[in-house]
Amino acid sequence: MYLYDKYDQAMVDARVEEFRDQARRRLEGKLTEDQFKPLRLMNGLYLQLHAYMLRVAIPYGTLNGAQMHALADIADKYDRGYGHFTTRQNIQYNWIKLEEAADLLSDLAKVEMHAIQTSGNCIRNIxxxxxxxxxxxxxxxxxxxxxxxxxxxxxxxxxxxxxxxxxxxxxxxxxxxxxxxxxxxxxxxxxxxxxxxxxxxxxxxxxxxxxxxxxxxxxxxxxxxxxxxxxxxxxxxxxxxxxxxxxxxxxxxxxxxxxxxxxxxxxxxxxxxxxxxxxxxxxxxxxxxKTYFADPPFDDGPKTVDRSDPDFALWVDRNTIRHKHDAHVSAVISLKPIGGIPGDASADQMHLMAELAKQYSFDELRVMHTQNIVLPHVRIADLPALWARLDEAGLGAPNLDTIEDIIACPGLDYCSLANARSIPVAQKISERFSANGKTAALGELKLKISGCINACGHHHAGHIGILGVDKKGVENYQLLLGGSEAEDVALGKITGPGFSEDGIVDAVETAADVYLRERSDGERFLDTYRRIGIDPFKEALYG
Amino acid sequence: MAEIIRFRDDEPVDHPAVTVDSFLDQSNANAVRVEPGDDARALIPHLAQLHLVEVNFPAFGDGRGYSSARVLREAGYDGELRAVGDVLVDQVAYMKRCGFDSFEPDTTLDPDTLGAALARWPEVYQSAADTRQPIWSKRHA
CATH class of the missing domain: 3.30.413.10 (Sulfite Reductase Hemoprotein, domain 1)
Known part of the structure; x- marks a missing residue:
């Protein structure tokens, strides 16, 4: 992966000092909040409902073990022991003090990281x-x-x-x-x-x-x-x-x-x-x-693994992806435990992921825009040991691209723009489908939840999308079907009137049941939707 | 009105700038003021006549003036290019990179803070309208 040279380091260090000076002028009252706002935003610092939120850039989602360890240390030192991986392949911390923000940026700069242009009306992290x-x-x-x-x-x-x-x-x-x-x-x-x-x-x-x-x-x-x-x-x-x-x-x-x-x-x-x-x-x-992104020294090894443990086999089937070198796979660490907050990781979990990257993935990790973590280059022979460590730490959820692998924005639990909560809806849906056992039958089903029309939770692009709105002071959830963010990109369509918080969980299950009833062999939810259209879903939801 | 900060040695133009529209309407003026909605490219045929171009920033968040400045420098304009209006100390370094060489802020800039802001960046990543050598150029010198 890319490593800073003296020029890159000098620029990041200069930015820390610039921000330290700006924050000081703000605290001294020499900058108005209006003047300070675009400056702090260009350093990733938002004012949220309860505190400042700081968003750290992870360029194109790639980071090494030392960087992941540093992110964990920051969670402990400046936040409440956890961080939130985002749909921009970044991480954000929700409980930051303005007085400490420059020190945090300085800690980041020591591991070649920054929060530059993670917000504001500028070119964001790529x-x-x-x-x-x-x-x-x-x-x-x-x-x-x-x-x-x-x-x-x-x-x-x-x-x-x-x-x-x-x-x-x-x-x-x-x-x-x-x-x-x-x-x-x-x-x-x-x-x-x-x-x-x-x-x-x-x-x-x-x-x-x-x-x-x-x-x-x-x-x-x-x-x-x-x-x-x-x-x-x-x-x-x-x-x-x-x-x-x-x-x-x-x-x-x-x-x-x-x-x-x-x-x-x-x-x-x-x-x-x-x-x-x-x-x-x-x-x-x-x-x-390009020289920084040369292949690590892949070695030839076994291309198969003992699958006698069914839990392990399920995780391999769901959470590992074919690699260009056939003795390796990319392994996805799900940050979507049943009933958990999508994308959240504790400092301990971050430390563990960093260690596992060093041990099993050439010291490299990726943040997915779907709010999971990838170990990109894992030897197939190492999968049982890797899975055992993940499972023990509560990071072994076998649910990549299933209905439990939900994207959700922070919503009204944190965000000052939100109209409705996203996280509890995600938690209830993953609990519902875990309990009713339909996750496996549903296969690939991408569900995305936004707590307002700004769409940080990508609801337009979900096979099933949920949009939280405020309806006369009550949270209300619209259901969308048929979106995709992939090469078959499409925007979802709203089914009709919205639902209550519990009603939307039922509505998702109703839509899932229509698919299970109507699907032909090999069809994903999205394929069936495209073939039969929205009407059978509307009929089931409102009929 | 705060004082004008100039990074040039020639004598300043001593009369007010006219609007782009009135300048283009067969004016003999040598000073013109570009508003955010004006297309600075309209001035390109007349650059030899101009000694001062003011680019107005009614609000610092409106960044159209940065493009106006760079477009004029790219077209070869070497007269005074002045940022006027809501020009704040934290924007001046970028403005200089876009070709501005004088500043007339609504509110006086603290000289020490200004000095620190202009000395802040040891390097630059891009080629712009100033003479600074981008990092990529130094790497492959």
């Missing part, structure tokens, strides 16, 4: 495929490209006061494990007909209150123009993105209002201009970055 460098189906490892753009977008002088936040995802596979087309810019590394590598640019996707799927605005940008093309996309947005209404300020609205064709024309015009400006790093820089 996300990627959580199986990058391990997946059998990838063209190349997308992370060097993500790192190139991370550096370009860090402290960008022109694009730090954009109309609204800006999220970029980079993938390099036909399989989309990063919700690429639901980003402001989605980049897919591709090969053209001549076999040369380049990047397809999808611009103007997003969730939020107006979900949009990004159109492809250019099928092939040569690798030595990635930064320049990105700069052109951002400049057109900075110039014309709406600033009169924060709910219409994302680039998706601009692309929609101008039309993809006109937006593209303007980007191409700006791109032609910027190509004369010499702003592109040389390909040698990309080659330098």
């Amino acid at each position: 996300s990627s495929d959580h199986f990058a460098g391990a997946a059998a189906d990838e063209l190349v490892d997308p992370r060097p490209y993500a790192e190139l753009l991370r550096q370009w977008s860090s402290f960008h002088p022109e694009f730090s006061y954009l109309p609204r936040k800006f999220k970029i995802a980079v993938i390099a596979s036909d399989k989309d494990r990063a919700a690429m087309r639901l980003h402001d810019i989605g980049i897919r590394i591709v090969q053209n007909e001549a076999g040369e590598p380049g990047a397809a640019f999808y611009v103007g996707g997003g969730m939020g209150r107006t979900p949009m799927i990004a159109p492809c605005i250019r099928e092939f940008v040569p690798l030595d123009q990635l930064v320049t093309y990105s700069e052109a996309c951002l400049r057109v947005y900075n110039r014309y993105g709406r600033r009169d209404n924060k709910y219409k300020a994302r680039i998706k609205i601009l692309v929609h209002e101008l039309g993809a064709e006109e937006y593209t024309r303007q980007v191409e015009e700006e791109f032609a201009h910027l190509q004369q400006q010499g702003i592109e790093p040389p390909l040698a820089e990309l080659e330098r970055l």
Whole structure:
């Protein structure tokens, strides 16, 4: 994985001192809260319902054991002994004191981490495929490209006061494990007909209150123009993105209002201009970055394992993923225990995951946008020992991509924007399906819950989505069906009137039962929904 | 009105800037003020005539002026480029990188804080409208 050189370290250290100075001026009253707000946001510090929340960047979700240990130490030292892994492949802490935030950032900088641009109207942490460098189906490892753009977008002088936040995802596979087309810019590394590598640019996707799927605005940008093309996309947005209404300020609205064709024309015009400006790093820089993402020394070993323990076999079937090296798998550590808070991990659990990464996965971990943790490179021979340690620590839930593997935003338990609680709904659903035994029969079923229309819980993209709203002071939950964030990207449709907190749990089970009744061989929930449409579900829910 | 902070040695223009619209309407003015909604590219055919371009920031969170400044520098404008309005100390370093070389903030900037802010960044990651050498360039010098 990427390691800082003296330049990267100097920049992160400077940022800590800048923030320390800004926080001091705020505490002394020299900065108003309005003036301080964008500064603290660009360091990941939000004011939540009960305290400050600090979001730490985990670039493209990759971290090493020492970094995971440091995240655990921070949970103990500055928070209440736990952290929350997010849909942006980051971690956030919910109980931070402003007075201590600079010290926290300083601790992060010691392990080459930061909270730069994890919030605010700027280019956010760049996300990627959580199986990058391990997946059998990838063209190349997308992370060097993500790192190139991370550096370009860090402290960008022109694009730090954009109309609204800006999220970029980079993938390099036909399989989309990063919700690429639901980003402001989605980049897919591709090969053209001549076999040369380049990047397809999808611009103007997003969730939020107006979900949009990004159109492809250019099928092939040569690798030595990635930064320049990105700069052109951002400049057109900075110039014309709406600033009169924060709910219409994302680039998706601009692309929609101008039309993809006109937006593209303007980007191409700006791109032609910027190509004369010499702003592109040389390909040698990309080659330098690639060396950090070279394969670890995989060794040949057994390709099968003793499956006589049924609990272990179930975990292997559900939570391990085929690897490009056939004596290895990627193993997913579920942060979705039955009745637990999706994405939460205690300091002890983080320490354990760090140790296991060192012992079994070449000291590397990934954060999934589905709020789980991956050990990307595990020898098949090591799986029984790994599973035993996970199971003992309550981290062995065999539920990847099942109805128990729920994405949920923090909701009204923490968030000042929320209209309804998300976490208790997730807890009740996982308890319900664990108790009724239907999880296995349902197979792949991605359920996502947001506590308000900002859609941090990705409800638009769930096979089943739940949106919490406030209905005359009472929490009410709408049900959506048919969304997908994957390569078959689609936006879910609302079934009809909403439900109470308990009613939504029943409604999910009703929808699941329609699928179990109607499915053909081999169909996932989403496939059946697409074949039969929403009406049979409505009939069962409201009929 | 606070004092003007200049990072140039030439004599300042001593008369008020006109709006982009009135400038383009056959004005002989050599000072113009760009508002956030103006397209700075409209000035490009007239850069030789201009000695001062003011870019107004009515609110510091509206970042259109950063692009306006850089566009003018990229087009070869080498006259004074002044950020005016809600210009705060924590934005000045980025403004300088976008090509601004003078500042007329609504509220006076504390000189020590300003000095610290401008000295803050040991390196830069991107090529912009200043002369600083990006990190990638140093790595492959």
